[in-house]
Amino acid sequence: MGEMRKAASRRIKEDKIYRDDNHLPRASGIGRSTSASPGPYSMDALARMQLEVASYIEEITIELGAMARAAQLSSLAYFVEMTRLEAAINRRTCQLQLGDMADPDSSP
Numbered sequence: 001m002g003e004m005r006k007a008a009s010r011r012i013k014e015d016k017i018y019r020d021d022n023h024l025p026r027a028s029g030i031g032r033s034t035s036a037s038p039g040p041y042s043m044d045a046l047a048r049m050q051l052e053v054a055s056y057i058e059e060i061t062i063e064l065g066a067m068a069r070a071a072q073l074s075s076l077a078y079f080v081e082m083t084r085l086e087a088a089i090n091r092r093t094c095q096l097q098l099g100d101m102a103d104p105d106s107s108p
Contacts, residue, residue, distance in 0.1 A: 044098065051094035058087035 061084035068077035 047094050047097045051091060051098065054087045054090040054094060058084055058091055061087060 061080050065077055065080040065084060068074075068080055
């Protein structure tokens with residue numbers, strides 16, 4: 001799963017983020033971009049994209065938090081840790097939506 005997560009991270013980094021807040025970033029393999037109120041057939045695609053993005057954010061904030069703590073930037077380290085925790089909550093929520101809690105990399 002680690003290699004798959006790294007590949008997803010690379011894909012997400014390369015994706016365009018639309019300036020219009022009513023559109024989500026385009027994630028490869030998901031199809032066309034999804035508007036703020038997706039249709040009934042795109043909910044799984046939306047959940048998969050949210051899972052990839054939340055996993056990536058969780059992953060990079062671990063490194064950012066370590067950097068902030070090493071530089072003794074305690075307030076910044078705190079906010080980065082809160083971001084990591086929020087990403088972890090969102091990742092688990094998406095996994096539950098997709099019925100994907102058998103993921104060996106997930107932690108309780």
